[in-house]
Amino acid sequence: MTAQPRIAPLFDALLAEKGSDLHMSIGHPPMGRIRGELTPLREAPLTPPEMESLLFDIVNPDQKKQITEEMDLDFAYSYGTKARFRANYFYKATGLAAVFRTIPSKVLTLTDLNTPEVVRKLAERRSGLVLVTGPTGSGKSTTLAGMINHINQTRHAHILTIEDPVEFVHESIKAQVTHREVGPHAISFATAIRSAGREDPNVILIGELRTNETMKLALQLASFGVLVFATVHTNSAPATIDRIVNSFPADEQPAIRGMLAESLAGIVAQQLVRTADGKGRVAALEILIGGSAIASMIREGKVFQIASKMQAGQSQGMQTLDMHLEKLVAAGTIAPEAALDKAQDRESFAKTLQRIKPDFVLSEDLKA
Template sequence: MAKIDAFFKLMNDQGASDLHLVSGQPPALRLRGDIERIKYKILENDSLKAMLYEIAPEDKIKVFEETGDVDFGYEIPGLARYRANFFMQKYGCAAVFREIPSTILTAEQLGLPPVLSKLAGLPRGLAVVTGPTGSGKSTTLAAIIDEANKTRKDHILTVEDPVEFVHVSQNCIVNHREVGSHTKSFSAALKGALREDPDIILVGEMRDLETIALAVEAASTGHLVFGTLHTSSAAKTVDRIIEVFPSSEQDQIRSTLADGIRAVVAQNLFKRIDKKGRCAAQEILIATPAVRNLVRENKTYQINSAMQTGKKYGMQLLDDAIMILLEKGWISAEEAYMKSNEKAKFRPFLKTPPSDFTDA
């Protein structure tokens, strides 16, 4: 057993999402969104590096020493998988580990809106899950992929950096590819994917122009593509995909995206006040013909209005989802206000409304 495994056991027992190990500081856990220190000695660079190198593959150690940061996956059988990131900082080495549960929760267990389960049955197109880091994007996507794995008879191909949730083949064949270990890059894996007979492709992160272009192309050529982006709303996600392309190509990609897009889910996590744990609020855009027309005609500023009138299709704005959680008594008014888009809607719920300089 590696020395560091004791921290992972503690992390699992406490229900923490992340473990922080930093030279010059005591270890810390992220519990329900907050950083909490562990009662332990201050970590020294040499001893921490020895602890980290004990679990890292040799090729990853080489990359880390050459570049100053590296990502990889680590698994403790019977406990959990971990997404590891090593990086160098002013006082030496550091690492952050995100726990990936070994059990994949269903959409129903996660309390996801029913329309999200239906995304697993789409024949083709692009569905994007967005939100800030640590907002549960991977967990939501894992539930959708799990639904497809149980209900379809297809080939599911995931491309991730590193592999997070591991899906055991059920009705589908599932292949996991890790960037750096099994393929050179997201774009290289997507180029190869078109010759690997996939029906469903999961792109762990649509992080650059080439990856986004290939994902949109795969969606428009008959594949069902799921991907993630770091954007805060459905409308901004559409804009982000288009704006990554040179201006001379934006009209063409706008048309291609309008044909291929099927859904955008923008979500955020909230600390529950009624019990321990966290809950998610989702903004959901379903690409109806009217929405696709707005994308095609460069009228994305009208998408929010289309979402307000598209509730019968399962659409909802993030602020409406937050309001539901607030009215249930699950979340605090302060956090609802902090993470909302239209803060004026939530000011009446605050005991002492702040004078927010960002609203000026």
């Protein structure tokens, strides 16, 4: 029987509370992010010797060499059959530190996630670029895993994932799933994406579009008839388009606009919001679906018009983040204050709240 790692009690405490992240910092108690809030998992602060003992116990010699020489390490760790964690070791003012993000061992389906029907339809596309965006910890990976799971359950296809590190592990069901990890299996995202085209994929999941090189390669693959999923750290659909275009030099931007207009299937921008009962969090989604009108706005650089197109495109499944927040408040799923905190147009949303929740009291700064 394999000995339990020394960090096991902290993992168990986090999992027992259904926490999403474990934060470890010298001089502070280990903290768990539980329902969005950082909470101590014990009273005693971590000491430097204890920190080294806990963290170095679960890495191999090459990983230990990397953290001590390069001061940074990312890897995925399997905690028996209980959970997988995405780990980041780094150094800060107090010394060695780490954050572990829980990767659920069970891939949640789109039904489990209660995603709108239009998200399922995006997963059923045969080609194009689908971007899932949002800040760190907003559930992007979980939504993407649900979409990949849907394809895996319903389609005889080759799904290739390129990640750093691999998060959700999909067992091949109807589809053939190939997981590639940057580091052990490829030098970089760019080299992995370049060779992806030669690996006969129908679907490619790219963990993150970090550089304009990876963005361009993803756009090319999408235009070649492959369904490409990727994540970007942006808060809205229009901001995502701007981020991609603006990451290129001015002379390349018209060509990139053309490629993006041609291949964009959809953007799902999400935020996690604490539920009204305080027991969990729910995803609020902004959804943009590609089409001829959106394509011409992208081509002509009229991204500022996209928000009104999303408001008018409800029949196609489109919605702005504020529209979804309004629905969640009206259904009693989230509290008005939590919705207002995430709203993109706070002043306009405050007026909406007063209409649907007349007893809601506005703060002074929003009273016009």
